[in-house]
Amino acid sequence: MSSEPATHQMPEDGDDRVVISVRGVGKSYRMYDSPAHRLWQGLLGKRKSFFREFWALRGIDLEVRRGETVGIIGRNGSGKSTLLQMIAGTLTPTEGEIQVHGRVAALLELGSGFNPEFTGRENVYLNATILGLSRQQIDARIADILAFADIGEFIDQPVRSYSSGMVVRLAFAVIAHVDADVLIVDEALAVGDAFFSQKCMRFLRDFQKRGTLLFVSHDAAAVTNLCARALWLENGRPRMVADAQDVVERYMAEQHIAERAQSGEQEFVVVAAKRSSKQEESAHAASLPDFREDALREAHALPRMQIFQFDPDSVGAQFGVQQAVIEGVELRATDGRMLHVLDGGEVVDLSIRVRLRNALDQVIVGFYVKDRLGQRLFGDNTYLAYVKNPPKGRAGEVLKSRFRFRMPILPAGSYMIDVAVASGSQLEHTQQHWIHDALEFRALDDTISFGLMGLPMLEIAVANEGGV
Numbered sequence: 001m002s003s004e005p006a007t008h009q010m011p012e013d014g015d016d017r018v019v020i021s022v023r024g025v026g027k028s029y030r031m032y033d034s035p036a037h038r039l040w041q042g043l044l045g046k047r048k049s050f051f052r053e054f055w056a057l058r059g060i061d062l063e064v065r066r067g068e069t070v071g072i073i074g075r076n077g078s079g080k081s082t083l084l085q086m087i088a089g090t091l092t093p094t095e096g097e098i099q100v101h102g103r104v105a106a107l108l109e110l111g112s113g114f115n116p117e118f119t120g121r122e123n124v125y126l127n128a129t130i131l132g133l134s135r136q137q138i139d140a141r142i143a144d145i146l147a148f149a150d151i152g153e154f155i156d157q158p159v160r161s162y163s164s165g166m167v168v169r170l171a172f173a174v175i176a177h178v179d180a181d182v183l184i185v186d187e188a189l190a191v192g193d194a195f196f197s198q199k200c201m202r203f204l205r206d207f208q209k210r211g212t213l214l215f216v217s218h219d220a221a222a223v224t225n226l227c228a229r230a231l232w233l234e235n236g237r238p239r240m241v242a243d244a245q246d247v248v249e250r251y252m253a254e255q256h257i258a259e260r261a262q263s264g265e266q267e268f269v270v271v272a273a274k275r276s277s278k279q280e281e282s283a284h285a286a287s288l289p290d291f292r293e294d295a296l297r298e299a300h301a302l303p304r305m306q307i308f309q310f311d312p313d314s315v316g317a318q319f320g321v322q323q324a325v326i327e328g329v330e331l332r333a334t335d336g337r338m339l340h341v342l343d344g345g346e347v348v349d350l351s352i353r354v355r356l357r358n359a360l361d362q363v364i365v366g367f368y369v370k371d372r373l374g375q376r377l378f379g380d381n382t383y384l385a386y387v388k389n390p391p392k393g394r395a396g397e398v399l400k401s402r403f404r405f406r407m408p409i410l411p412a413g414s415y416m417i418d419v420a421v422a423s424g425s426q427l428e429h430t431q432q433h434w435i436h437d438a439l440e441f442r443a444l445d446d447t448i449s450f451g452l453m454g455l456p457m458l459e460i461a462v463a464n465e466g467g468v
């Protein structure tokens with residue numbers, strides 16, 4: 001037998017700054033070629049081996065310090081879940097040693113911590129107790145947990161009747177309220193609907209300020225966005241541990257090369273005619289179309305976006321002193337038409353209607369567009385445009401602001417617009433009303449976008465300048 005495996009809690013009050021220590025860890029499984037071999041093994045026991053040993057994970061060393069967020073990436077089957085389960089203590093390593101300091105909460109296998117016959121509420125009590133909360137502590141937090149999960153009356157139904165989205169909501173709500181020191185989250189499970197994803201990402205960002213986070217994702221952008229460091233697993237072996245950006249770039253480059261080699265595809269080439277320079281120079285930037293538009297339209301490759309309407313009853317968190325409140329948020333075409341779909345690159349008007357409950361001067365209205373990870377892509381406010389003559393109004397009056405901009409070309413996915421009204425100056429102001437996730441829109445096609453967002457290209461040119 002291999003060296004004694006161990007997963008255990010280090011004392012809570014230890015002053016060691018390393019919170020997770022993984023040393024020489026490996027996990028092996030016995031693989032039988034047929035059920036008969038498994039049976040013979042059972043019968044003949046130690047005299048002969050009828051199995052092959054398969055190392056799902058081997059040679060893993062990792063130290064995570066308090067407050068760090070470490071991402072784990074790798075293809076399907078590379079060993080990510082195996083490693084996390086061992087750190088969470090739900091799987092025993094075959095070799096090596098794992099030490100974890102503090103209270104660990106994990107969101108790993110879907111619903112693995114829930115008893116399907118118990119109601120959601122009973123499972124909350126069960127799980128939170130296992131994670132170290134007393135009955136009184138749970139009683140004090142149950143309202144917050146239920147509000148976070150937001151599954152309505154289902155909370156008193158058996159968990160077996162839940163959709164997978166509901167299970168994730170409840171599981172996340174529990175781990176978010178148990179004062180964990182270490183959180184282990186498999187991002188694939190945290191993708192419920194767009195509003196819930198935003199809520200989870202907000203929570204994780206907040207948690208990062210006080211706790212240690214291990215985050216598994218197939219989504220390279222999510223890893224660079226959240227993590228300082230990353231571990232790349234390949235076929236159960238550590239391939240690279242370094243700065244998240246470096247790891248992700250190498251990982252993506254290799255994925256890309258592997259995919260291209262597999263499909264035997266040629267490099268993608270776009271040849272586009274250049275507009276006459278006179279035409280370009282005279283055109284006003286705002287009226288310039290993306291010059292690829294015709295070709296893209298023919299190829300049905302315009303990145304369509306679907307816009308959902310503002311509904312004050314189904315938005316994310318809100319805050320502010322509310323002497324002014326946001327009553328309406330709309331995306332319209334420049335001719336005033338209400339938009340339900342639009343294409344990346346189109347000029348749009350975002351209008352925000354604010355009602356003043358008290359007289360206010362120096363009003364600032366603004367917005368942010370965020371991606372599904374809550375990452376702010378762009379935004380603006382009225383401050384600079386009105387610095388000499390700040391908007392004001394009396395109690396009961398409505399201020400309507402409009403931001404006209406060219407919608408970027410966005411990778412497929414869900415996006416949210418946060419809107420806010422404040423009073424004061426850019427540097428010193430009182431938040432009157434901030435609404436997270438006020439308006440949702442979804443980009444459906446990302447055939448021509450690169451990075452977090454694409455901009456309409458004014459020109460793309462290639463010239464062979466010779467020189468051999």
Ligand SMILES: Nc1ncnc2c1ncn2[C@@H]1O[C@H](COP(=O)(O)OP(=O)(O)OP(=O)(O)O)[C@@H](O)[C@H]1O
Pocket residue numbers: 029056057074075076077078079080081082083
């Ligand atoms: N109980 C088991 N018995 C045998 N092999 C197993 C067992 N559990 C996992 N494995 C194998 O271990 C390897 C690592 O699996 P693991 O689930 O950790 O990968 P992963 O990186 O989390 O994959 P995914 O991204 O698909 O979730 C895989 O080859 C898997 O088939």
